[in-house]
Amino acid sequence: MQNLLLLGAEAIAQGAIDGGISGVYAYPGTPSTEIMEYVQASKKAEERNIHRLWSSNEKTAMETALGMSYAGKRVIVCMKHVGLNVAADAFINSAITGVNGGLLVVSADDPSMHSSQNEQDSRFYGKFAMIPILEPSNQQEAYDMAYHGFELSEKFKTPVLLRITTRISHSRAGVKTLQIKDMLNGSLPENPRQFVLLPAIARINYNKLVAEQELFVEDSENSTFNKYFDGKDKSLGIITGGIAYNYVLENFEDRKIPYPVLKINQYPIPRKLIEKIKNECKELLVVEEGAPFIEEMIKDYFNEGIQVHGKLDGYLPRVGELNPNLVAKSLKLEDTTGEDIPTIVKQRPPSLCPGCGHRDMYDELNEAMKEYGKGKVFADIGCYTLGALPPFNAINSCVDMGASITMAKGAGDAGLIPAVAVIGDSTFTHSGMTGLLDAVNEKSHITVIISDNSTTAMTGGQHSQGTGKIEAICEGIGVEKEHIRVMIPLKKNFEENVKIIKEELAYNGVSVVIPRRECVQTLARKMKKV
Amino acid sequence: MKTDLILAGVGGQGILSIAAIIGMAALENKLFLKQAEVHGMSQRGGDVQSNLRISSKEIASDLITMGKADLILSVEPMESLRYLPYLSKDGYLVTNTKAFNNITDYPEQDELIAKIKSLPHHVAIDAxxxxxxxxxxxxxxxxxxxxxSPFIDMPFESFENGIRKIFAKKGEDIIDVNLKALKAGREFAEREVLK
Incomplete structure (x- = not known):
């Protein structure tokens, strides 16, 4: 039992280790990356030989984790919110198979899109899959939920979703740890057909899952993670949970809230507690980080019975993350905001690092594309997405992992020639390979630039699954050998590289150009170690 | 005791090391601490900040309420002003005056310094x-x-101990030079404030 200073993400990792996991599976993504990184750095994880290597994408991570659960061991799988889209097929169906060893799925949402392309709320996924959801309000609860989450999972033989948001993941506070549990020995599922989702079996499993919903609600109603705090002033009742609870607390001297407060940190929503606060209070205010998830359900549930305020009637903003000031406003408290930002303060957007290979790649591509005009470059998710900004203004799309290649193909199918895809090495092995096969099979006129810095750079330099294998993968998929061109993106090679790109742009078929130079950040770290 | 401070700078300027040392000092004094950081895309040369809260009482929010920060500690002058909405009326702004200019429309240095010096409580230092x-x-x-450090309610020795712990692996020379840096900054601020 120790007192540690941990990020929310790290608290989950420590809780999972202490909760007896045999493995963690993940693909890097802000704000979830630090969970795996913490386990990788943990001496205890090394001692126990806990699986802690990165997966190619969130779907492979989710499926591998399900396999470990099948084999009767506790396992955690971690991703950012949009990663859950990638893993969704496996995730939803894992609710139908159920689990053997406890399975915790962590999805880290990013309201305000600090480092993301949308702000989807993972709680919808938990409801969609019809499984219990846990959401911590602080680092201690993050630890406790990871620690106890496996018991909940094993009690109902269901995966459990652990939802966090950026602020809880990337904020540090003191955490008290519990006694480390033994790892499970492993066992086959009692029912050998549990994981065989043939329609006849899936129907049985699905009926069971539906029947269990009442038990999940009952568990929520009795959960120590959900709390009802009484208050003398019944003119208002506050329903909150997750990190939003902290912002409510912050607005009252010595954390003493005069109104009844229902703090929901375990879902499905605890119906009895909702009934209680509704019956006791004149109006309700729902304060939740993300979408109006609770608010919509309650509004429908009571259907004009009681005034419910929140994100749907403008008491709180519908988009972006909450903060203490926004919550103060919704409580009709004074807004304390200080002096405005002076107009001389300018925006300072992120940019590619000085010396980054992507910079040279974009200079070369822009030069080679001059004769074809603008609007033909489809890019992807990674540092190189910053090529959208000045001085490059080089790309025309960034949608989801791997979409550069397939969108280029689709645009090419529509007559946009040449269509160019720009994708990083890690994104390529995450979700680019299958799209490349589609293009090869149709001999599409596209040029795919795999800008290879041999790492997953944007998230801090994690292992990239395709390192040393990119050419072989492309060749294996069927790209003609003479149209796989490797180059070193450096100023001194500018003329030669432009020539290579031009040749491949002119080729009526699939070409792959691989500008390869190590990420300057990972290189600098290696040099420091020497 | 309660100190709410915003650490500000540009990605890569080392504000998280400052946060780590203050964190160590807070632990030594058995204080509650919450510290929200920025990871991810902004770290690539964009503006970054950390909300750091230290208190003898339990802390609720990971984010500081705007208008209630006791201190803005910025390693870059323009970035110090970005967080003015957070600064309380009695709060101090302590900033480096050396610009980190990686944008095309960076303001005139004189204008920036004039704005900083117009604030009632400030320390501007060429760190x-x-x-x-x-x-x-x-x-x-x-x-x-x-x-x-004079504006964070903890003994100076606690910051020194924090440096010793954070740089422990880097050897005595690195520790010594950073202790010297800490002292030089402290002395400058004390002279400024007394003046």
């Missing part, structure tokens, strides 16, 4: 120069921590 003068340009962030 890069002081760090260079003591022979360790990389200790700029520690000079800044020293300059802010």
């Amino acid at each position: 890069n120069k002081i760090a260079s003068d003591i022979g360790s340009p990389r200790s700029m962030n520690i000079v800044m921590l020293g300059a802010a």
Whole structure:
């Protein structure tokens, strides 16, 4: 039992280790990356030989984790919110198979899109899959939920979703740890057909899952993670949970809230507690980080019975993350905001690092594309997405992992020639390979630039699954050998590289150009170690 | 005791090291602490901040309420002003005056400094120069921590101990030069405030 200073993400990792996991599976993504990184750095994880290597994408991570659960061991799988889209097929169906060893799925949402392309709320996924959801309000609860989450999972033989948001993941506070549990020995599922989702079996499993919903609600109603705090002033009742609870607390001297407060940190929503606060209070205010998830359900549930305020009637903003000031406003408290930002303060957007290979790649591509005009470059998710900004203004799309290649193909199918895809090495092995096969099979006129810095750079330099294998993968998929061109993106090679790109742009078929130079950040770290 | 401070700078300038040292100092004094950081895309040369809260009582929010920060500690002058909405009426702004200019429309240095000096409670310090003068340009962030230390309600020795712990693996020389940087920053701020 120790007192540690941990990020929310790290608290989950420590809780999972202490909760007896045999493995963690993940693909890097802000704000979830630090969970795996913490386990990788943990001496205890090394001692126990806990699986802690990165997966190619969130779907492979989710499926591998399900396999470990099948084999009767506790396992955690971690991703950012949009990663859950990638893993969704496996995730939803894992609710139908159920689990053997406890399975915790962590999805880290990013309201305000600090480092993301949308702000989807993972709680919808938990409801969609019809499984219990846990959401911590602080680092201690993050630890406790990871620690106890496996018991909940094993009690109902269901995966459990652990939802966090950026602020809880990337904020540090003191955490008290519990006694480390033994790892499970492993066992086959009692029912050998549990994981065989043939329609006849899936129907049985699905009926069971539906029947269990009442038990999940009952568990929520009795959960120590959900709390009802009484208050003398019944003119208002506050329903909150997750990190939003902290912002409510912050607005009252010595954390003493005069109104009844229902703090929901375990879902499905605890119906009895909702009934209680509704019956006791004149109006309700729902304060939740993300979408109006609770608010919509309650509004429908009571259907004009009681005034419910929140994100749907403008008491709180519908988009972006909450903060203490926004919550103060919704409580009709004074807004304390200080002096405005002076107009001389300018925006300072992120940019590619000085010396980054992507910079040279974009200079070369822009030069080679001059004769074809603008609007033909489809890019992807990674540092190189910053090529959208000045001085490059080089790309025309960034949608989801791997979409550069397939969108280029689709645009090419529509007559946009040449269509160019720009994708990083890690994104390529995450979700680019299958799209490349589609293009090869149709001999599409596209040029795919795999800008290879041999790492997953944007998230801090994690292992990239395709390192040393990119050419072989492309060749294996069927790209003609003479149209796989490797180059070193450096100023001194500018003329030669432009020539290579031009040749491949002119080729009526699939070409792959691989500008390869190590990420300057990972290189600098290696040099420091020497 | 309660100190709410915003740490500000540009990705890569080392504000998280400052946060780590203050964190160590807070632990030594058995205080509650919450510290929200920025990871991810903004770290690539964009503006970054950290909300750091220390208190003898339990802390609720990970984010500081706007208008209630006791201190803005910035390693870059323009970035110090970005967080003015957070500063309380009695709060101090302690900033490095050396610009980190990686944008095309960076404001005039004179205008920036004039704005900073118009604030009722400020310490403007050329931390890069002081760090260079003591022979360790990389200790700029520690000079800044020293300059802010009078406004954080913890004993100076706790910051020194924090440095010893954070730089423990890097050896005595690195520890010594950073202790020197801390002291130089502290002395500058004390002179400024007394003046």
